[in-house]
Amino acid sequence: MSTGMRGGERLGWGILGLFGLMALIGPALLGDPSAFVDRPLLPPSAAHWLGTNGQGQDVWAQLVCGARATLSLGLGVGLGVVGLGAFLGGLSALRGGLLDQALSLLTNIALVLPGLPLMVVLAAYLPPGPFTIFAVLLATGWPWHARVIRAQALSLRDRDFVLAARGLGEPLWRIVLVEILPNMRGVLRSGVVGAALFAIGAEVGLEFLGLGDLGAVTWGTMLYWASNDSALLTGAWWTFGPVGLAIALVGFALTLLTTGQEGGGRASAAAPQPTPVEAADV
Amino acid sequence: MSGLLRRLGLYAIAAWAALTLDFLLPRLMPGDPAAALFARVQGRLAPEAMAALKATFGATDAPLWQQYIDHIGKLASGDLGTSLAFYPAPVSAVVGSGLGWTVFLAGGALIIAFALGSALGAWAAWRRGATERILAPALSLLGAFPYFWLAMAAAWGLGVELRWFPARHAVGADVDPADTLAWCLSVAQHAALPALTLVLSSLGGWLLTMRGAMGAVLGEDSVRYALARGLSPRRILLGHALRGALLPSLTAFGMAIGFVLGGALLTEVVFSYPGTGYLLLVAVRAQDFPLLNALFLVITLAVLGANALVDTVTTLLDPRTRRAAE
Numbered sequence: 001m002s003t004g005m006r007g008g009e010r011l012g013w014g015i016l017g018l019f020g021l022m023a024l025i026g027p028a029l030l031g032d033p034s035a036f037v038d039r040p041l042l043p044p045s046a047a048h049w050l051g052t053n054g055q056g057q058d059v060w061a062q063l064v065c066g067a068r069a070t071l072s073l074g075l076g077v078g079l080g081v082v083g084l085g086a087f088l089g090g091l092s093a094l095r096g097g098l099l100d101q102a103l104s105l106l107t108n109i110a111l112v113l114p115g116l117p118l119m120v121v122l123a124a125y126l127p128p129g130p131f132t133i134f135a136v137l138l139a140t141g142w143p144w145h146a147r148v149i150r151a152q153a154l155s156l157r158d159r160d161f162v163l164a165a166r167g168l169g170e171p172l173w174r175i176v177l178v179e180i181l182p183n184m185r186g187v188l189r190s191g192v193v194g195a196a197l198f199a200i201g202a203e204v205g206l207e208f209l210g211l212g213d214l215g216a217v218t219w220g221t222m223l224y225w226a227s228n229d230s231a232l233l234t235g236a237w238w239t240f241g242p243v244g245l246a247i248a249l250v251g252f253a254l255t256l257l258t259t260g261q262e263g264g265g266r267a268s269a270a271a272p273q274p275t276p277v278e279a280a281d282v
Numbered sequence: 283m284s285g286l287l288r289r290l291g292l293y294a295i296a297a298w299a300a301l302t303l304d305f306l307l308p309r310l311m312p313g314d315p316a317a318a319l320f321a322r323v324q325g326r327l328a329p330e331a332m333a334a335l336k337a338t339f340g341a342t343d344a345p346l347w348q349q350y351i352d353h354i355g356k357l358a359s360g361d362l363g364t365s366l367a368f369y370p371a372p373v374s375a376v377v378g379s380g381l382g383w384t385v386f387l388a389g390g391a392l393i394i395a396f397a398l399g400s401a402l403g404a405w406a407a408w409r410r411g412a413t414e415r416i417l418a419p420a421l422s423l424l425g426a427f428p429y430f431w432l433a434m435a436a437a438w439g440l441g442v443e444l445r446w447f448p449a450r451h452a453v454g455a456d457v458d459p460a461d462t463l464a465w466c467l468s469v470a471q472h473a474a475l476p477a478l479t480l481v482l483s484s485l486g487g488w489l490l491t492m493r494g495a496m497g498a499v500l501g502e503d504s505v506r507y508a509l510a511r512g513l514s515p516r517r518i519l520l521g522h523a524l525r526g527a528l529l530p531s532l533t534a535f536g537m538a539i540g541f542v543l544g545g546a547l548l549t550e551v552v553f554s555y556p557g558t559g560y561l562l563l564v565a566v567r568a569q570d571f572p573l574l575n576a577l578f579l580v581i582t583l584a585v586l587g588a589n590a591l592v593d594t595v596t597t598l599l600d601p602r603t604r605r606a607a608e
Contacts, residue, residue, distance in 0.1 A: 109296045114585045116547055117562065121578045124566045125307050204428050205548055209563055223431070227552065232438045232449065240438075244431035251426030 012256030015249055023071050026064035033057065033065040033217045041229075041236045051238040053222075054229025062217050063242055069218040071250070073130065073203055077137045078196030082188060084138060085145025090176060092146070093153035104150070110143035119202060123211040133212050137199050145191050152187050156180050190258050197254040204247055219243050286597045293590045300582040304575050305353045308338075309346075319571055323366060331364050338363050338572060362576040367568035373576045376561065381580065383452055384557030387473055388546035391480035392538055398481070399488025400531050406489065407496035407527075408519060421486035429483035430548035436479050437552055447474040450554045476553045480546060484538070491534050495527040502526070529596065536592025539585065 027033075036056045037048070044051045050059035092103040119136050126132040156162060156179075165175050181188070206212060207220025210228075214221055226232075226240040320336065327335065337352070344352070356362075362373035406417055441449025448454070454468040499505065500523055508518045547559030554560065558577055565574040 105292075105295070108292055109299050112293065112296045112586060112589065113300060114582055117578050117581045120547070120562055120566060121307065121574060124569075124574055201428060205430065208428075208430060208548065209551065210567065223428075223434070227434065232434060232442055232552075235438065235442055237438055240431065240434050244427055244435070247431065248423065248427040252423050255426060 008256045012253040015253035016257075019067055019071060019246070019250055019253075022064055023068040027068055030058075030061040030064055033061040034215075041231075041234060041239070043236075044238050050242050051236070053225060053239045054231060054236070055225070059222075059238055059242065062222055063219075063246060065217050066219045066222055066243070067246065069130075069216060070200060070203065070220070070247075073134065073218075074196045074200040074250075077134060077141065077199035077203070078192045078194075080134070080138050081141040081195040081199070082145050082149075082191040084142040085147075085191065086149050086181075086184075086188065088142065089146040089149030089151075090153050090180070093150045093157060094172065094176065094180075103146070107143045107146045107150075110140070111147070115140055116202075116205070119206060120209065120211065123206055128211060129213045130216065133203055133206055136206070137202055141195055141198055141202075145195065148187060148191065149184065152184050153180060156183055193254050193257045197251055197258075200247065200250060200254075219247055286593060289593050290590055293586045297583055297586050300579060300586075301354065301357070302350075304579050305350055307575070308571055319366075319569060322569070327364075327366075327369070331370070334363060335572070357579070363572035365570055365573045367564050367570040367573060373572050376573060377558070377576050377580050380556060380558040380561040380577075381584075383555060384546060384550070384559065387452075387476055387550070387555060387557060388480060390473070391477040391546075392484070392535075394477070395481040395484045396488055396531070396535060396538070399485045400492040400528075402485070403489040403492025404496050404519060404524060404527070407493045407500060408515065417489075421489065424482070425486050427483075428548075429479065430552050432483055433476065433479040433549045433552040436475050440478075441475055448472050449475060452555050452557075472555075476546075476549050476555050480549055487534070488531065491531050492527065495530040496523060499523045499526040529599070532599075533592065533596055536589050536596075539588035539592070 034057060037058050038052050038056055040052060040054050040056045042048060042052045048058050048060065050063065053059055053062070088103055088107070092100045092107075119140050122136045122139060123132055126135065162175060162179050165179050170178075203212070203218075204220040204223065207218055208223045208227070210224055212218065212220055212224075214224065222243050223240055226236075226243075229239070231237075231239040320332075323332070323335070337349075338356075360374060362377065365371050365373045365376050368376050437449040440446045448471055452469065452472050453465065454472070457465050457468045459465050505518060505523055508522055513521075546557065547562060549555070550557045550559035551563050558581060561573065562577050564570070565577060
């Protein structure tokens with residue numbers, strides 16, 4: 001594992017590991033992040049490492065506990081989006097025919113609709129909460145992965161070993177699980193990393209707009225409250241500065257992972273969704 | 283040409299899908315958001331406005347297909363209903379004013395970022411080496427910050443602490459619109475910070491697109507031939523390479539128009555800049571569903587239209603895509 005790893009990729013895993021550790025054990029050490037601990041908008045001090053926010057809550061405790069909510073949602077959406085994309089893309093490629101055409105059309109329509117306004121409208125009609133964010137991200141994130149995985153599955157479909165398995169009369173589900181999926185590991189892995197990057201960015205954005213669960217402590221709601229309690233106008237940089245830095249570090253780490261892969265370049269994740277129109281020729 | 287026609291067809295179908303989504307969302311979402319809306323505004327609206335609202339959101343006895351036809355007909359005649367957050371202003375007027383500000387702010391930022399980023403990208407492709415090693419990681423780190431966070435940092439640092447530029451709104455409240463010069467000056471000052479953050483956050487993308495395309499073109503035989511003939515680097519870069527390398531950036535420009543209308547959303551929110559993105563937020567907070575639906579529809583149709591236009595132009599410009607499409 002470590003032999004072929006490049007410096008950038010190692011740095012990426014290092015940063016992610018640090019944040020993962022923080023999300024795993026941090027909340028147990030710091031107590032309730034929503035508790036009122038001191039006067040509002042105190043600057044950083046020995047007692048409160050990152051000061052207090054507009055509601056007298058400890059920003060450091062919020063940052064650590066927010067990491068758990070934000071990162072687990074990012075990972076969950078990453079896996080969910082790629083899973084859905086793999087299911088639809090794979091089905092499309094292997095079944096072919098009318099189903100393939102219908103699914104490809106659906107994918108292409110979903111790709112040309114502007115993402116953020118669509119997410120905002122969907123989230124506005126659903127009751128606010130963590131599930132809403134998850135559902136909205138799942139509903140808007142899958143098309144890109146469905147397209148990539150469909151293309152990959154199409155190229156694998158006619159390879160000798162798959163044809164041999166078909167000739168032997170293997171059932172379709174076995175061919176998918178044993179022959180095709182293991183050969184798409186690279187695509188699936190970079191897909192999950194890219195989707196997690198997309199999910200964290202979009203989650204933070206939607207929650208910043210107040211579309212998440214405002215009672216929960218996440219990095220997005222922290223920014224929402226920072227802007228709502230006019231942290232900008234009172235100069236309380238500590239209520240939004242560290243959060244942005246944390247988000248940027250996680251995003252940077254994920255970008256390092258995608259660019260570290262063979263033939264990766266600035267693939268799927270870093271440059272968001274290249275032109276979808278080429279796939280119109282289905 | 284058939285490839286282009288097929289793509290234009292896709293945009294048409296996507297536009298229809300957006301129309302239908304707009305119609306179905308208030309009717310099909312769990313929790314019946316429309317009923318909650320009626321209960322909230324009951325007694326606050328004029329009776330005819332209430333009736334129109336109920337018709338728009340499916341609280342009538344008409345069958346679904348009849349409602350659908352009515353819905354499309356109303357949209358076709360430009361009737362988007364009455365805004366609740368800005369009652370009694372019609373939605374079309376509210377959307378129109380927001381669209382003006384957004385096109386001004388984000389369109390201007392897009393053009394600046396495109397020109398500056400492409401120039402830097404062409405330069406970076408020409409001079410590989412040190413810039414390569416520093417530029418790419420620096421840009422991906424900058425790109426990792428949520429761009430509305432960059433906006434918050436700029437609003438705090440340059441707007442509130444240093445007081446270089448105003449940090450909120452599109453024009454000063456005390457400026458008389460009749461005084462054209464003072465008004466324009468105030469608008470430019472208010473646009474400075476949001477435009478700066480939009481340019482900063484999208485510069486990297488343009489740079490990398492141009493650098494990639496330019497790198498490929500510089501490796502082509504025609505450029506080597508020009509070098510061998512002893513033409514100056516300047517002439518090769520501007521006269522030969524740039525023309526070939528501009529096409530990918532042009533395609534990306536079409537995609538970016540989508541970013542202009544949809545993506546400037548969060549920046550507008552940070553700066554309370556009264557464009558479509560800020561209005562979308564107002565509509566969400568006030569549960570102003572007529573305004574929300576209209577904004578979604580207008581943004582989507584504008585993005586699809588822009589993409590269709592750019593696809594047509596690039597197909598006509600580039601013999602390669604023309605041939606590939608045939």
